[in-house]
Amino acid sequence: MGKRWAKRWTTSGKDHRRNKVHALRVIPSAQNDPLEWILPPSKSHLIRALLLAGQSPLPVDLEQVKNAGEDARAMRRCLQQLGVEIEDFDQEGQIISQTNPVNFEHHPQSTKWRVHGVGSGGFSRPASVLNAANSGTTLRLLGTHAGLIGGPVMLDGDLSLRRRSSDELWASIEQSGVTLSVGMGQERLPALLDGPMQQESLSKGIDLDISRSSQPLSSWILASPSLPCPTKINLIGEAVSSRHSALSLSLLEMFGGSAKRMDGHIELTPQKLNPPESFKVPGDASMAAFALLMCACSKRQVVLSGWPEKEDAIGHEVLHSNAQELGIDWSKQILTYGTGQKKVDLDLSNANDLLPPLAALLAIGGGGVLRGAAHAAFKESNRLTKTCELLAQFGLNVTIEHDGLSIEGNQHIVQPTTAIETFGDHRLFMTAVVLASTCGGDVVGQSLHLVADEGFLERLQNGGVQIERIALDSTKD
Structure with a gap:
């Protein structure tokens, strides 16, 4: 019995059984009508x-x-x-x-x-x-x-x-x-x-x-x-x-x-x-970063509901105040992607949660620098290094600086050829799903968004994005 047990659990060979990787298969939407986006409670x-x-x-x-x-x-x-x-x-x-x-x-x-x-x-x-x-x-x-x-x-x-x-x-x-x-x-x-x-x-x-x-x-x-x-x-x-x-x-x-x-x-x-x-409870302003990214990636208008008053945005009001430079025309509740992207320099000392989606937004926009975010290294993942690794899977180049990231602009999203690793981090996962909604891809993780935004996937599906839960063969022991 001992030998059979040991043989079954060896890390290589014909009897080795790897765990399946749970992922989402994301297929882009063919729709062009405005996308409804309701912010979850903060x-x-x-x-x-x-x-x-x-x-x-x-x-x-x-x-x-x-x-x-x-x-x-x-x-x-x-x-x-x-x-x-x-x-x-x-x-x-x-x-x-x-x-x-x-x-x-x-x-x-x-x-x-x-x-x-x-x-x-x-x-x-x-x-x-x-x-x-x-x-x-x-x-x-x-x-x-x-x-x-x-x-x-x-x-x-x-x-x-x-x-x-x-x-x-x-x-x-x-x-x-x-x-x-x-x-x-x-x-x-x-x-x-x-x-x-x-x-x-x-x-x-x-x-x-x-x-x-x-x-x-x-x-x-x-x-x-x-x-x-x-x-x-x-x-x-x-x-x-x-x-x-x-x-x-x-x-x-x-x-x-x-x-x-x-x-x-x-x-x-x-x-x-x-x-x-x-x-x-006011809306979660940090989650609006994904609405802006979706607007830029899909070139669709986004109708954003639940944006809080400035005092309740707890640092994330930088999204609204810098929207024009990010290439987003933010008129009341309507987000429209324009052509006015500029190279931006944003201090995220009080808003480091914005790092992954903003890095992606700058990469496909005018580029720039995200600074004051050294403490992002102590989140669910090291968001400095893992944001770079995530975006690299989509062909987007980002450089780590001493307290943030520098991003070259006018880059193009490339469909990943392998499963997209999101490192167990809900903001990296949500960034990956939005990027994949424009090029397609298999995103590792199925429910990480539930940490902050229960309606995230349903919102995208209502906008025509096809999302299927799948199990992939693992390449790791």
């Missing part, structure tokens, strides 16, 4: 609002949540494990039953979530692991709360999240007196936190490195209502994605919390929240 706003509503003493209605991505749903599931009750409502305002209440699944037709919070410091120790799935935001925002709960709490995620570092957050939490055990090497999860935080440790202040991500800072800001004492967070390094930490401060204030940003530190003051009765 996961940055929704995840933060969920966490604050969960700490509120009064119910809060979170509106405009239709097609919320998997990242936001991961936060919702984790909060329910912590004792928060969440109800689903349809567009008529009628309560609807969850499809799988045992697993805390949302109802797919819900447009409003009513969150019944447990008050400041009211989270219960979960009976099982808090699984953040692919959501780094959920994992890190819950990290401080896991440290506040008495007794061991385990945080975990999928394979992609296990490979991402949260060292800065863990280092800050350990300063609070929490005992922490975390994975080493390639897999950084699961993390086991044994709290609660100690007032004596918190009163001395917490040193926090903010040079690689703003999420650890947001984690502390959004834990402010539940901290056992006032706490000073000393900020170390040059901040990145500062609009996201500013969003956390703004939402905390909206929900009745207290935190003050000073020169070089933030002062957190725990207090009972006084939340709004409802909060309308």
Whole structure:
């Protein structure tokens, strides 16, 4: 039996069985009519609002949540494990039953979530692991709360999240007196936190490195209502994605919390929240980059719905303000591809999520430079190197610079001859699908878009793009 087992699992030879690769076969559309493009709810706003509503003493209605991505749903599931009750409502305002209440699944037709919070410091120790799935935001925002709960709490995620570092957050939490055990090497999860935080440790202040991500800072800001004492967070390094930490401060204030940003530190003051009765989740401005790319690739008009106000675009307003230079005529909701492409120089310090689709857009447009995006290396993939590798599969050349990318303009998309690797990254996957929708191709991955935009594939199919789920033979062991 031993020999047969060993023979079956050898990595070469006639009995070796490789796993199939799940992919999408994308065939271009022959249609030329305008393409409808509705932005999903902003996961940055929704995840933060969920966490604050969960700490509120009064119910809060979170509106405009239709097609919320998997990242936001991961936060919702984790909060329910912590004792928060969440109800689903349809567009008529009628309560609807969850499809799988045992697993805390949302109802797919819900447009409003009513969150019944447990008050400041009211989270219960979960009976099982808090699984953040692919959501780094959920994992890190819950990290401080896991440290506040008495007794061991385990945080975990999928394979992609296990490979991402949260060292800065863990280092800050350990300063609070929490005992922490975390994975080493390639897999950084699961993390086991044994709290609660100690007032004596918190009163001395917490040193926090903010040079690689703003999420650890947001984690502390959004834990402010539940901290056992006032706490000073000393900020170390040059901040990145500062609009996201500013969003956390703004939402905390909206929900009745207290935190003050000073020169070089933030002062957190725990207090009972006084939340709004409802909060309308704005559209996700970062997802509009794919609408612009689709407009440029297909030369079709795109009718874009859900673009948020400037203050809710959290850095992604650069799409609107630079649309003309990108070759896009953006008139109200209508995007039209023109001939006015110029070489552009864009600072993505507060919008590094735009890197993959913008790099593709510049390559087929006027070219230019995307800078201020060094921290994109710490996302689901190293988006600096992997954006180059992805676009190279379509015959588009991109060069890595010290803090971003430089892109030659007026390049032409070439249909890949092999399966298009997307490196387990939802923004690379979505970029690949849009590019393939104009030239054809097999895109590795079938559901990565669900992280942020549940309706992405359906939107393209409604515009005539043919998308088929297929299984390919793997070329790798």
